[in-house]
Amino acid sequence: MALSYPVSRFLRRRPGVRLGVLLSGPLAWLGLAYLGSLGALFVTAFWRTDTFTGLVVPELTLENFRALVTDSVYRTITLRTVGIAAVVTVVDAVIAFPMAFCMARVVPPAARRVLVIAVLTPLWASYLVKAYAWRAMLSGQGVLHWLLSPFGLDTPGYGLAATVITLSYLWLPYMILPIFAGLERLPGSLVDAAGDLGAKPLRAFRTVILPLTMPAVVAGSIFTFSLSLGDYITVQIVGGTSQMLGNVVYSNIGAANNLPFAATVALVPVVIMIGYLAAARRTGALDNL
Template structure:
């Protein structure tokens, strides 16, 4: 072995020994790339969005005016139409979440506690299958059903938006609840039954408290995805306007990127408030 090869081998052994004695260094090196991506691509994009919200657009040239101003947020807070759109968006997100929860909980319970292990695998595949189809294909399929002359022609508009979004995000509610219920010991249900508890009381005192963190996890998906969606509204919503549509229209037709950025901060703030509220319940710590 040459002196250069021996030196390289010694360096590798020394580095291996150093990393073996310091596991936190190994962990830091392992997480450095994803954390860098998170910091630059995700948090950096949010920071740029927030900064842009304090700029304006020259109405004559359409160029960005990089001067700090509260004008966009003042227009957003004082405009009655934007308050209405925000409340409508939150209402749609809540309606989608409630509908998905009402459908997902019995389905997830049947998958986790009633179905056989073999049937359970097929049911999981059935829940995942809609996720393999294109978002646009599913949205336009609902448009065909909900438009005039379709199977559900009465539902076109805001009702169609809620139904379409509830269908699109239903798997994101079923899977977390299924995972949470699967961890629920069967012995607890059997013990409650042996002690004479009726089905309703078993649900209130055993099943629901233990499944609640999983419900919160699913609601975070359905609520946030519905709150920021704009494509489904464009396809099936008719003249309905949600927050996502206001952002899209101001980026495209209006060419007002700063105001679009200001509007885009609204769902971010709403989600932060929502996460803070559910965190106080202790559900996030139990996920």
């Protein structure tokens, strides 16, 4: 229905109000779909499953949280998941920083655009295709075996190392792009001033470039850490017998048919990421997203 003339004139004179009206629909949908689902997840975590009928009983109980905290298996899986996510984040940061620096500061603008497209190209491929490609390469007869066997080495096989390698490859573009954007915004005059004052390249990097681009690194780590924290498909493909929190959620939704406990386990990554985002906000990283 078209707006009446006085209302439309009012909105034209106040662009801020007009923007709020336009965004009210998407924001309402976001609140309903995202915050509403999180609220349902939180409530379900306090319910229980009847062991005889297998039906969900909407009675408030802390039994799911008690089992999650007291059972050493779930503590081990939680620590393993956080450790894998942290290692993937560090590996991606170490690989991404020199690549982003080369893209932003070394190559000419024409080559820079080509490199940005090259970084984005792997994102066009299917997640499963890339994960299974790494499974083939990490197998006993894969490409890595053929490359390493002449040197007396072999592939790591399927396990935690394979999971870290595959996740690091999958999420690397999400680390490169924020760092590239941060380095591109870095004033070249600051680097030149450090050199004029006698700073060697390594010291200029340590005292000028790295501190000023650290918010961009933290911004990239939000993607790599959160995506690794919630992943469960990669560890199923290349993780061997290892499990992560996502696998526990998946198994309790499917085979175990224990939806309340699955909701309880799913809250763990949510709580971890809330704390991580709160810490990242203090560094100014959210401004680089």
